[in-house]
Amino acid sequence: MNAGVDGKNNNFGELAATPAITLLKKTNGTDNTLAPGLYVPAGSVVTWDYILTNSGNDPLSAVVVSDDKVGAITCPATTLDVGLSMTCTAKGTAIVGQYTNVGTATAQDAFGTVVTATNSENYFGALPGIAITKTTNGTDNNAAPGPTIAAGATVTWNYLLTNMRVEDSRRRRVDDVHQGWYRCGRSVHEHRHGDRRRSDRSGGDLF
Structure with missing residues (x-):
């Protein structure tokens, strides 16, 4: 039998070419x-892998x-070729904060039909460190004179810690120039990225 006028495999009993690519x-x-x-x-090195697969029934070029x-x-x-995969690679340096990039793959079959696939990826670049907010009797007072408290009255200092690290923080200790140091929470618990923990002067967890 003769081939179709467009040269594609559209003869009786033959499969039509259906090129496709996945990423x-x-x-x-x-x-x-x-x-x-x-x-x-x-600031660390980020490696992106782009895994391509010929998911159609026609070789791609x-x-x-x-x-x-x-x-x-x-x-x-x-x-x-049909059914095969290959991996393309790129590297970059992680920036601070949320990062999203989109990969795009294009190819064509023997008849010039173009196929395309896209896939997005995300990472969050975090700086090592921990943030602390100290309050006196429930108020934040960075500037003097602060709250007025009767002499002899009980003063409670709370320390709110926020883990800004990528890895878990297993040791939590607060040093205060006037009150000394104490641990926040129990060391058997992990303090994960973004977690917050508040402790009073005695070091006991309030939540």
């Missing part, structure tokens, strides 16, 4: 389509991968 993007080896994604130290933030991505080949 899976990963950050440091993990898939993070939803924000905030992977927590990484700001002119395979190109780009990223809206990184730019052009180098791949090991520009062709991809």
Whole structure:
């Protein structure tokens, strides 16, 4: 039988060419389509993998991968046979805060049909450290003179700690120039990124 006028496989008993490509993007080896994604130290090296698969029934050529933030991505080949996959890689430096970038893969089959796939990735770049807010009898008083308290009355200082670190903080200690130091909470509990813990002068948890 004769081929169709467009040269594609549309003869009786033959499958029509259905080119397709899929893209899976990963950050440091993990898939993070939803924000905030992977927590990484700001300033550290971030590795993005772009995994391409020929999910159609026609060989692909002119395979190109780009990223809206990184730019052009180098791949090991520009062709991809049916059912095969290849991984393209790029590296960058983690910035502070939320970061989202989108990878795009394009290719074409032997008849010039162009196929495209996209996939987004997320990470959150965090700075190491811990934030502390100290209150006196429930009020925050950074500037003098602060609250007026009767001499001899009980004064309660609360210390609100917020973990700004990427990793868990297992040791929590507050040093006060006037009241000395004490631990906040029990060391057997982990204090994860973004967690907050409040302690009074005696070091007991209030929540």
